[in-house]
Amino acid sequence: MMKIKEIESQIVEEFDNFDDWMDKYTYLIEMGKSLPLIENEFKIDNNLISGCQSKVWLHASYENGKVIFTADSDAIITKGIINLLIRIFSNQAPDDIINADLNFISEIGLQEHLSPTRSNGLLSMIKQMKLYALVFKTKMQNQ
C-alpha cells in the first residue's frame, strides 16, 4: 500500500494536467461516478455527516491494523471529493490518518471547499475520518 504522502502527490499530479476549473470539475465528476459503492446497509441516518448541503454517508471498519472507509453522497461533486479522500485514507494505519496534513487540497485548487463554513463539509468529512481512526486506535490499545 502506498503512503498517504505518495497518494497525495499522485493526485496533485493528476490535477496538474488541467489548467482550468472546468476540466478539474469534469475530472471530479468522473471520480464521483467511479466511487466504489457503499453497502446499502450502511447508508443509514446514523452514518450521515452533518453540516453538508448534500447528504454524505460514511462507514468505517477496521481490518488488520488498517481503517477501511466506504462512503456515498447524493451529490456527484461531493462524491468526487469523497473518492479522493478514500483513496488517501482507506487502507491506512490509524496513526497515519490522524497525523495526515492534507496539503493536496489547496494544491489542486479546491481550497474553497476547505472553509469551515463551506456547505459541502469537506472539513467535516476529514474530521469524521480522523475521528474513526482515533476510535480504532483507542480500541486497539485497550485490547
Place this chain on the structure above:
Amino acid sequence: MMKIKEIESQIVEEFDNFDDWMDKYTYLIEMGKSLPLIENEFKIDNNLISGCQSKVWLHASYENGKVIFTADSDAIITKGIINLLIRIFSNQAPDDIINADLNFISEIGLQEHLSPTRSNGLLSMIKQMKLYALVFKTKMQNQ
C-alpha cells in the same frame, strides 16, 4: 388683554435686542426667575408633564371665558420658556389658544427646543396647554 399675535411680536422684539446665544439664554434665565409662582397645592404629580428631562408642573383654570395657566419647573431655562408660553396663552380665550401657530419660537432662535424628541418637552407643554383649552371649550359648550 393683548392678542396672542401681538404678544408674540413683543417677545420677538425683546429677543431682537440680543445677537448671541449667551444673551438670549441670560434673558431666558431672567424670565425663569421672574415666573409667577404656582400655588403649592398644584405642584402635584398629577400636574406633571411627561417627556421632560426637568420636571414641569402645569395648572389651568377657567375664568370669565379665559384660560388661566400657572406653572413651575425645577430647571430654570425650562421656567424661562414656560414664562414665555404663559405670557402668550394665559388669559386668552380657548379658541385663540387652540388655533395659535406660535411662529415666535423659531423666530427668536429657540427652534432647537421644538424637536419632538427634545427632552425639555416644549412641544409637550404646548400640547398640554392646547388640550386644556379644548377641555374648557367642550365643557362650556356642554353647559
Place this chain on the structure above:
Amino acid sequence: MNFDVNKIRKDFPILSQKIYGNPLVYLDNAASTQKPAIVIDTISKYYSGQNSNVHRGVHYLSMMATEAFENARKNIADFINAENSNELIFTSGTTESINLVAHSFGRKFISEGDNIIISTMEHHSNIVPWQILCEEKNAKLSVIPINEEGEIDFEAFGKRLNEKTGLVAITHVSNALGTVNPIKKIIDLAHSFDVPVLIDGAQGISHFKVDVSELDCDFYCFSAHKMFGPMGIGALYGKEKYLEKMLPYKAGGEMIEKVTFEKTTFNKLPFKFEAGTPNVAGVLGFNAAINYLKELSIEKTSAYESELFKYATIALQEIEGLRIIGTAKEKISIISFLIGDIHPFDAGTIIDKTGIAVRTGHHCAEPLMDRFQIPGTIRASFVFYNTKEEVDSLVKSIIMVKNMFE
C-alpha cells in the same frame, strides 16, 4: 420602457465586481439585495459627522441624530402608509419582528386550546416562533395546505378559521416559490372572525407598493437588507390597538418610563418595544434605501421586474429537463428549479464558477421541500437591477451544467 437599467446599475458599486474573472451576475436577491451608493454613503456620513446616541441627549449631535432617527421612522411609516408613526417599531429584521409578536402578542392573547394558522410555504422564521408558542401555551399550529402549483388552498384556510383561532401568520410572497398570496382576501376573511393577521413581508415589500391601511393587516414584518438597505435593521408595523396591549419584549434602557426596584413602568409606543441603544446608522441607511426606491418609483421597478420575470421564466422553461418548482398564477421575481436529476448543490457549484450567484438548498423552508419531496432547489431571484443579458448568462450556465453532468 423608460427604465434605464444600465444607468441604475451604476448606483450599485458591487455590480461591477468580477467573480473568477467573469462579471458578477447577482441572482440571490431573495437572500439579500445589494446596496446603492446612497445607502452606503448615508452610513459613512452618519459615522463621520453625526454619530451619537439618541433620545434624552441635550447636546447638539444627540439632538441631530435623534431628529434624523425619528424623521426616518416617520418616512418609513409613511412609505407603507401606516396611520401613525408610533406603529412602526424598529427591530433587527423580519425574524425579530415575528418573534416580537410571538412573544408579546402571543403570551398575552393566545391561550390553551387556541389555534394559530400558518401555511405550508412559510419561511422557518414564520414557523418556529409559532411552534414554540404553541408548545408553551398548549395551542395548536394549523397549517394551510398548498396545491402542486404552490398556491394556498383558500377553501382549506376558511375551514381552519374558527372562534379558537388566535392569529393568522402568512407570508406575502414565498421566498422559495415566488407565489404571491392573496393576503387581502385572507385578511378580510380572518377579520370576519375577528382574527388578527400577521404578514411576513420580507419578500413582498421591495417588489410592490405595500399599503398597510388599505390591506388592513394587523402586523407587517420586513427587513431592510432585502430592500436595498443595510443589514441588522428591519421593522414591525403593528396596529396601535394591539401594540398598546401587548407585553414588552426586550427590557432595558429606552423602553421604560420609570424604574425603581419595586416597580417599573413602561414607556409609550414605539419606545416600549425598543430597548437598548438603537441602530441609528442602520435606520438612516434603511431610510435612504426607502427614499431611493421612492425616487425610482416602485410602479416602474415593478413593471420592469414583471417583464424580466416573464422573460426569465420563458427562457428557463425552454431548457430541456428543467423543472420549475412553483408555478402559481400570481408569482413574482423568484424562480426555483431543478435540472433533470442533478443535485442542486452540484448545479450551484458549477453555476458559481461562471460568476453567477444563485442559491441552492431548502431556502429555510424545509416543510415546503418535504411537501414537494425534493432535497432543495436552485433559486434565481431577480430585482430591477438585473437584466435580460444576465438571464441569458444563466441559461448558458445551466446548459453547461447539463453538459457536464449528463
Place this chain on the structure above:
Amino acid sequence: MNFDVNKIRKDFPILSQKIYGNPLVYLDNAASTQKPAIVIDTISKYYSGQNSNVHRGVHYLSMMATEAFENARKNIADFINAENSNELIFTSGTTESINLVAHSFGRKFISEGDNIIISTMEHHSNIVPWQILCEEKNAKLSVIPINEEGEIDFEAFGKRLNEKTGLVAITHVSNALGTVNPIKKIIDLAHSFDVPVLIDGAQGISHFKVDVSELDCDFYCFSAHKMFGPMGIGALYGKEKYLEKMLPYKAGGEMIEKVTFEKTTFNKLPFKFEAGTPNVAGVLGFNAAINYLKELSIEKTSAYESELFKYATIALQEIEGLRIIGTAKEKISIISFLIGDIHPFDAGTIIDKTGIAVRTGHHCAEPLMDRFQIPGTIRASFVFYNTKEEVDSLVKSIIMVKNMFE
C-alpha cells in the same frame, strides 16, 4: 508618554467637526463612542464589494462573506480570551445579550423562591430583565447596597448569596459613577456557592483588557458601539456548559437544524442563538474596531486614559461648588457631577452651546439616582482620543454656567 493623541484623533473623522462654530469636544463616550475611519471604511467596502447573505450559500460572495464573518467571530472571541469561538454569540448589543440570558438561562434555571442578585448601580438593562423574570418565576430580586462613595458593600453581597441564588448579574464599570467593581472577587465568591455570574461589560471592555478565562465569569455582555464599532451589534460571551443547556431565544432561520411541522431541532452553538440573517456588516465593523484597539494596544490607551482621568478629576474638583457623585477608589473614565444647585438640564443646555457634548439626566440608572437623592447628574466620559485641552474647555464652560446661573 509615547502616546500621540493628536495623531490618533486624525483617525476619527467626526472629531474635526465644529458645533455652533466651536470645535467639537466629545465627552459623551459612555453613551456611544466615535468610530475610526477604518471601521467606517470596512463597512463601506463590505457593501461595495462583498455583500451577501452568509452560511449555506455556495456562491463566491456568500462564501467570502461567511468566511469574513466567522473569522471575525474568532478574532473577537480571542480578544476576550474565550476558550472557544462557539461561546461568542452575536447580538444587537448589551441589552439584547442580557435579555437573551434572562430569557434562555432564566426560564431554564431559575425557579420559584430563587433569588437573583444585582447591585444598586446597575443600568436599567441589567435591572428590568431580571425584574420581569423574577415576577414570572416568583423569584426575588436581591439588591446589593452601595456606600456614599458609590462602591458596592461586599459584605452585604456575601450575606445575600445563598443556595437559593440563581445568578449574580453585575456591571463591570458603572456607567453613571465610573466605579470599577471587584468582579473577580465577586465571581470567586459566587462560584464558591456554585452560583454563575453575568458581567455587564458595556462600560468595561473598551477601557481595559478583559480576559473571560481568567475572570472565569459565566457570561460577559458588551456592545460594539461603545468600543469604537458600529451600532446595532454586540456580543454575549457565555460558557459552553450553560449555553448548551439554555433554551433557544429568537427562533427562525439559521438557528434550526431540521424543521418539520411536527418537530424542530435546534442548531449547534453559536447558531442556536442567532436566528435570522445576521448583521454581517456590523460584525465586520465590530471586528475592525477590535483590531484598531489591538493595534493601539489597550495597555497604552488605558495608561493614557488613567492620566487624563486624574487630570480631569483634579481640574473639576477645583471648581467651587462642584460636587462629584461617585468617588470610589477604583474608578475610571467617567465623572458625574453637579454644579451647586443648578439643574443638570440647565447646565447641559449651556455646556452644549460651547460645543461640548456631555450627558445629563439619570443615565438609565434611576434607582442609583434615588439612592443619592438627586434628579440626575452631568456626566463627562472620556476615552483615549480626548485631551487635557478638552478638559480645560469643559472647566471653562462650567465656570461660564456658574456665572450665568448663580
